[in-house]
Amino acid sequence: MNDVKKKQHYVWRHYLRSWADNENIWTYFKELNKIEKPSLMGVAEEKYFYKLIDFTEVEEDFLKKLIDQSPEVVKDLNFDFLSLFTSTSKLKKQLETNKNPSVDRTFIAEEIRKLEINLMEDAHCKMESLGFRLLQCRNLANLKLLEKDDEFFEAIMFLSFQYFRTKNMKKFVLNSFKGDRFESFAEKSWNIISYIMATNIARSISLDKNLKFIFIENNTNNHFLTGDQPVFNILNDQLNENGEVKELELYYPITPMHALSIHFRLDQIEKYEMKIADEDLINYYNQKVVENSDFYIFADNKEQLEKLK
Numbered sequence: 001m002n003d004v005k006k007k008q009h010y011v012w013r014h015y016l017r018s019w020a021d022n023e024n025i026w027t028y029f030k031e032l033n034k035i036e037k038p039s040l041m042g043v044a045e046e047k048y049f050y051k052l053i054d055f056t057e058v059e060e061d062f063l064k065k066l067i068d069q070s071p072e073v074v075k076d077l078n079f080d081f082l083s084l085f086t087s088t089s090k091l092k093k094q095l096e097t098n099k100n101p102s103v104d105r106t107f108i109a110e111e112i113r114k115l116e117i118n119l120m121e122d123a124h125c126k127m128e129s130l131g132f133r134l135l136q137c138r139n140l141a142n143l144k145l146l147e148k149d150d151e152f153f154e155a156i157m158f159l160s161f162q163y164f165r166t167k168n169m170k171k172f173v174l175n176s177f178k179g180d181r182f183e184s185f186a187e188k189s190w191n192i193i194s195y196i197m198a199t200n201i202a203r204s205i206s207l208d209k210n211l212k213f214i215f216i217e218n219n220t221n222n223h224f225l226t227g228d229q230p231v232f233n234i235l236n237d238q239l240n241e242n243g244e245v246k247e248l249e250l251y252y253p254i255t256p257m258h259a260l261s262i263h264f265r266l267d268q269i270e271k272y273e274m275k276i277a278d279e280d281l282i283n284y285y286n287q288k289v290v291e292n293s294d295f296y297i298f299a300d301n302k303e304q305l306e307k308l309k
Contacts, residue, residue, distance in 0.1 A: 004114050008051075008121045010166045011044035011228050011296075012128045016136060018227060018255040019300045028297040029303040030290075035305045043296050044198065044228045046167065050120035054089040054187055063189060074199040081195045084123070088116040120191055125166060131158035135254060136158040140215045140274040152236070153206050159252060159262070160202035163231040168294035205262065212268045215263040216275050218282060223256035223300055225286045227293030234261075234288050251285060256300045264292060 002253065024037045045075055054194070055063070060082070067078040091112050095105060097300050134155040137143045146155050163169065177186040186193070207212060218224055234251040249263040259277075277285070288296055299305050 005118050005121050006047050007041065007045045008047070008049040009045040010049055011230055012131070012162070014128065015109045015131070015162075015230065016040055016044070016226070016298060019298045021300070026299045026302050026305055028299070028308050030293060030295055030297060033309060037302075043112040043298075044111070044167075048117055050090050050117075050124065050165070050191055051062040052085055052116045052119060052191070053088060055189070056093070059185065059189070060086060062185070063192060063282070066193070068074070068301070070196060070200055071203045074203045077199055078196050081123075081199075082192060085120060085192050088112055088119065091115075093297060102273060113115075124161065127158060127161045131155040134158060134260075135253060137215070137260075138258060139217070140272055143213060143215050144272055153202070156206045157199070158251065159200040159231050159250065160205070161195075162252075163201070163250065165197040166229050168193070168229040168292070171294065177181070208264055209264065212263050212271055214263070214275050215275050216259040216261060216266070216277050216281075216285075217257070218257045218277050220277070220279055221228070222279055222282050222286075223304065224253040224259050224282065224300050225288045225289045225304065226253045227280070228296040229292045229294060232292040234285075234293070253286065253289070 016025055017023075019187055023040050025040055025043065026035065028035050029042055034127075063082055064079070065211050067082060070078050083099050092109075095103075095108055095112065130151075131154075133146055133149075137146075146152050149229065151302075173193075174183075174187050174190060177183040180186075186196050200223060231250055231252045233245065235247045235249045236245050238246050240246050247264070249261060249265075251259065251261055253259040275281075286304075297305065
C-alpha cells in the first residue's frame with residue numbers, strides 16, 4: 001500500500017493552481033494578519049484531517065438511520081460510503097479475533113493503519129476528479145456543454161463536496177451542536193456526515209426546476225480572490241425570524257478571471273446567463289470571500305492582499 005498521507009488538503013490543490021505561480025500562492029493569513037507566498041502543499045491542509053474513527057454498533061446504527069432519511073436516488077450511495085468508511089474498524093476487529101499464528105499481525109495492523117488514514121483522503125481525490133471539466137470553463141458555452149455531455153450532475157456533486165469538506169464548514173456545523181447531547185458524536189462522525197450532506201444537497205440542487213447559473217467574467221485588473229471555503233452560500237447572512245438562512249446562492253470563483261453563481265431566483269428567465277463583472281461587483285464578491293474564509297485567503301498577486309491588511 002502507498003505511504004501514509006499525513007498532510008490532507010481540504011481545498012483541492014489543482015483548483016488553487018489558477019491563483020498560483022510555480023506551485024506557490026500569495027496567501028493572506030487572516031488570524032495572523034500577514035501575507036506570505038507559501039507552497040501549495042502547505043496551505044488549506046491539516047495532518048490526518050480525514051483519518052477514520054472507530055464507531056460502536058450503536059453509533060453505526062444511528063448513522064444508518066440518518067442515511068435512511070436520504071433521498072432514494074442517493075441512499076444506496078450513502079450506505080456504500082458508510083460501509084467503506086467503517087471497513088477499517090471491522091478489519092481491526094477481525095485481526096483481534098484471528099488466532100492463526102502464521103498471520104503477520106504487525107504488518108497487517110500497519111496496513112490497516114495506513115488505510116485508516118488514507119481512505120477518505122483518496123475518496124475525496126475521486127470526488128475532485130468530477131470537477132476537472134468545470135474548472136476548465138472559460139465562457140458560458142463551456143458551462144452549457146457540461147449538461148449536453150451528461151457531466152452536469154458530476155459538476156454539482158463536485159461543488160457540493162467542495163462546499164462541505166472544508167475545515168471552516170466543519171467548525172460551523174459543529175458549533176451548532178454546542179451544548180447538545182449529540183455534540184461529541186457530531187464531532188466524531190463529521191467526516192461521514194459531511195459526505196451524507198454533500199450527496200443530499202447535490203441531489204436537491206440538480207433536480208430543482210428553478211436551478212439557474214450565472215457565469216461571471218472579469219475583465220478588470222481587480223481579480224477574483226478565493227479562500228479556504230472556496231464554495232459558499234453568498235446569502236448566508238440573510239436570516240428569517242427564526243435565525244435560519246432564507247435562501248441558497250452558491251458562489252464559486254473558478255479562476256482569478258472567472259466565477260460561477262448558482263441560484264434559484266425566478267427573475268432570471270434562462271437557465272444560463274453570462275455577466276461581465278464591474279469593479280463594484282468584484283469588490284462585493286471578494287469581500288464575501290474574506291468573510292466566509294476561515295484562515296486562508298488566496299490571490300494571484302500580492303497587491304490585492306495588501307489592501308486586506
